[in-house]
Amino acid sequence: MTFHLVHLGCKVNAAEMETLSRDLLRCGWAAGPLEGADVAVVNTCTVTQRADSKSLYAIRRTAARAKRVFVTGCFSELEREAALSIPGVAAIIPQSEKANAAALIRASFGAVEKVHDYPGDEALHEPSPHPWDREATEGSSHARVILKIQDGCNAFCAYCRIPHARGLPKSVPSRDLLSRVRELSGSGVTECVLTGINLGLWRENGSGLEDLLGWILEASGPMYIRLSSLEPRSFEKSVSRHFDHPRLVPHLHFPLQGGSDSLLARMNRRYTTAAYRDFLAAMRERKPDLSVSTDVIVGFPGETEAEFEESLAFYAACGFSKVHVFPFSPRPKTAAQAMPGRLDAKLLTARGDRLKAAAARWEEAYLRSTVGQVQRFVLETEPIGGFAEGTTDRYLKGRIPVASAGGLKRGDSAWVRVPAEGDLFEPVTKGA
Numbered sequence: 397m398t399f400h401l402v403h404l405g406c407k408v409n410a411a412e413m414e415t416l417s418r419d420l421l422r423c424g425w426a427a428g429p430l431e432g433a434d435v436a437v438v439n440t441c442t443v444t445q446r447a448d449s450k451s452l453y454a455i456r457r458t459a460a461r462a463k464r465v466f467v468t469g470c471f472s473e474l475e476r477e478a479a480l481s482i483p484g485v486a487a488i489i490p491q492s493e494k495a496n497a498a499a500l501i502r503a504s505f506g507a508v509e510k511v512h513d514y515p516g517d518e519a520l521h522e523p524s525p526h527p528w529d530r531e532a533t534e535g536s537s538h539a540r541v542i543l544k545i546q547d548g549c550n551a552f553c554a555y556c557r558i559p560h561a562r563g564l565p566k567s568v569p570s571r572d573l574l575s576r577v578r579e580l581s582g583s584g585v586t587e588c589v590l591t592g593i594n595l596g597l598w599r600e601n602g603s604g605l606e607d608l609l610g611w612i613l614e615a616s617g618p619m620y621i622r623l624s625s626l627e628p629r630s631f632e633k634s635v636s637r638h639f640d641h642p643r644l645v646p647h648l649h650f651p652l653q654g655g656s657d658s659l660l661a662r663m664n665r666r667y668t669t670a671a672y673r674d675f676l677a678a679m680r681e682r683k684p685d686l687s688v689s690t691d692v693i694v695g696f697p698g699e700t701e702a703e704f705e706e707s708l709a710f711y712a713a714c715g716f717s718k719v720h721v722f723p724f725s726p727r728p729k730t731a732a733q734a735m736p737g738r739l740d741a742k743l744l745t746a747r748g749d750r751l752k753a754a755a756a757r758w759e760e761a762y763l764r765s766t767v768g769q770v771q772r773f774v775l776e777t778e779p780i781g782g783f784a785e786g787t788t789d790r791y792l793k794g795r796i797p798v799a800s801a802g803g804l805k806r807g808d809s810a811w812v813r814v815p816a817e818g819d820l821f822e823p824v825t826k827g828a
């Protein structure tokens with residue numbers, strides 16, 4: 397039996413697809429091309445209108461090429477009928493059943509075992525009651541592993557339908573997480589990315605992310621730990637006490653969304669620009685060269701010229717390494733969908749273009765500020781023609797000459813110096 401997996405959207409979706417891939421491989425199935433695959437699974441996303449369109453396109457394209465097609469993820473959770481109506485779609489796998497997707501798929505062919513019951517499956521020795529307690533590899537088996545520690549969100553930001561798709565916050569027990577990070581570290585994994593829908597909502601018997609991160613850093617040496625992103629709304633300043641830890645990767649995605657207090661209030665973000673600035677200061681006090689990327693929405697309903705200008709000025713002052721710009725996209729069943737003051741398409745495009753141009757300049761300024769810095773580089777490709785591609789700990793993309801770095805291979809790490817021009821990093825020392 398052959399399978400082909402397609403995923404859209406965030407790191408949590410990526411982690412879930414990798415888990416499914418691993419489970420199917422363990423059942424003796426083989427990963428293969430989409431064309432003619434016995435089974436294909438599309439893991440969809442619904443974060444924007446564009447994500448919906450891309451999900452529909454991916455389902456149609458997949459359904460036309462594979463023999464049996466399953467659809468799962470946030471889009472099919474909320475738009476079940478639309479996904480099911482596409483000819484060739486066999487079934488929707490609900491969000492709550494994603495962790496057992498392999499068993500469900502096999503059951504559709506008459507297999508009756510549960511995913512955790514396969515003989516010889518040493519890594520899955522204990523059935524986990526927590527379907528999100530699974531991890532994925534990114535790039536290479538020992539380069540970067542994504543570990544899902546949390547799922548769901550109860551923040552209900554005015555534009556976001558994720559809480560509808562993924563439900564209320566759920567936390568993976570620390571005992572499971574700590575034993576997993578020990579295993580990963582012991583097996584030579586270089587970096588573990590802690591991921592979730594809203595990491596700051598991780599809770600267990602009165603403990604929060606600050607405690608968990610401390611326990612994980614203690615248990616995980618010599619593996620590096622990366623926080624995939626933190627929401628300002630659930631950010632606790634005390635977490636920043638870990639930011640100068642030598643094995644906490646000095647990059648954080650910290651979604652801001654709006655740069656004016658009135659905009660943030662309409663978005664129901666429940667923090668102010670002053671609070672956000674204060675959070676950034678707390679993190680940078682511990683780690684002055686922390687790389688911070690963000691997401692911002694342009695053209696939220698009622699966005700005035702003054703709010704837009706205020707936002708531009710605020711973003712510029714934050715010193716972001718990367719700003720992802722999202723034009724407002726009305727989502728069904730969200731508060732923002734019914735809000736008055738929707739911008740006309742021309743104005744939305746004009747503001748979006750201005751913001752993207754400014755974001756490119758800020759990124760350029762950040763890059764210039766890193767010239768000469770020594771950063772940790774992870775090889776994400778096998779060397780071709782003497783060069784390997786990869787990403788630094790602060791998410792700078794580039795290449796290194798492998799011969800002068802001592803014959804490194806995919807998944808290895810090296811310390812490199814950021815060049816003044818181009819994307820060719822100079823290796824400084826080999827190894828993490």
Ligand code: SF4
Nearest residue numbers: 549551552553556558
């Ligand atoms: S914090 Fe807001 S934007 Fe993020 S997932 Fe929760 S509701 Fe959506």
